[in-house]
Amino acid sequence: MFDGIRQRVHLTPEQICAMADRHFGIGCDQILLVENPQSPDCDFRYRIFNADGGEVAQCGNGARCFAVFVRRAGLSDKEVIQVETQSGQMQLRILENGEVSVNMGAPRFAPEAIPFKTLEEGPEYLLEVHHDTLRLAALSMGNPHAVLRVPDVATAPVTQLGPQIEKHPDFPQRCNVGFMEICDSSHIRLRVWERGAGETLACGSNACAAVVAGIRWGALDPAVAVDLPGGRLHIQWAGPGQAVMMTGPAQVVFDGTWPL
Numbered sequence: 001m002f003d004g005i006r007q008r009v010h011l012t013p014e015q016i017c018a019m020a021d022r023h024f025g026i027g028c029d030q031i032l033l034v035e036n037p038q039s040p041d042c043d044f045r046y047r048i049f050n051a052d053g054g055e056v057a058q059c060g061n062g063a064r065c066f067a068v069f070v071r072r073a074g075l076s077d078k079e080v081i082q083v084e085t086q087s088g089q090m091q092l093r094i095l096e097n098g099e100v101s102v103n104m105g106a107p108r109f110a111p112e113a114i115p116f117k118t119l120e121e122g123p124e125y126l127l128e129v130h131h132d133t134l135r136l137a138a139l140s141m142g143n144p145h146a147v148l149r150v151p152d153v154a155t156a157p158v159t160q161l162g163p164q165i166e167k168h169p170d171f172p173q174r175c176n177v178g179f180m181e182i183c184d185s186s187h188i189r190l191r192v193w194e195r196g197a198g199e200t201l202a203c204g205s206n207a208c209a210a211v212v213a214g215i216r217w218g219a220l221d222p223a224v225a226v227d228l229p230g231g232r233l234h235i236q237w238a239g240p241g242q243a244v245m246m247t248g249p250a251q252v253v254f255d256g257t258w259p260l
């Protein structure tokens with residue numbers, strides 16, 4: 001059980017993100033707040049906040065970082081850590097090489113589960129954006145994702161189209177937008193415009209969404225290496241109803257304390 005919360009402080013997520021910026025001079029993409037779990041099967045529970053202070057249900061990078069944080073702080077020596085999140089129970093496994101493998105759960109495609117406004121469910125949708133019609137996949141990894149295929153990720157219009165798709169009225173809870181270049185059937189390059197955070201160096205849940213979309217389009221194998229600006233992830237998906245497995249590193253950047 002987690003016994004780290006000794007003092008309750010009343011800060012809003014916006015205040016925490018702003019303090020992180022002020023004290024550490026960084027732009028945080030997400031912050032995780034750790035709590036005691038409700039289920040006896042779980043070791044920890046955490047809540048996830050985007051840089052804009054909005055609470056969200058899923059964060060693949062956060063899951064890997066959390067596993068490394070727990071091990072480093074000596075909070076658990078279990079090989080598999082069970083955590084509760086808003087998107088359900090997740091298993092985080094620390095591998096011998098220090099990387100973390102995360103069971104990200106099964107993707108969901110039902111439009112109301114994403115949520116995405118469309119008349120029919122499909123592996124691909126057409127979305128009108130500023131007089132252009134874009135082809136994209138829409139799916140949920142516990143949080144909403146759109147994935148577009150681009151010829152060259154380096155020149156993809158991430159900062160132009162990303163915010164427009166993120167806030168498109170057909171995504172009523174907004175979405176994370178991935179721009180995927182398929183190098184070959186087991187290797188993609190990806191840049192992500194994240195809901196509530198803008199373009200980030202990596203997004204684990206969008207990496208899962210991109211690989212799932214590519215597999216459904218018949219363009220990718222069940223195991224794919226995903227190169228993001230921040231590093232490489234390995235994603236595996238065996239098909240509908242199966243959980244997506246994400247494996248990759250997490251690196252400690254610094255420790256800090258806030259005088260409250």
Ligand SMILES: N[C@@H](CCC[C@H](N)C(=O)O)C(=O)O
Binds near residue numbers: 060194205
């Ligand atoms: N911005 C996302 C939540 C964070 C995703 C994360 N960076 C990841 O690695 O999966 C959202 O609003 O859903």
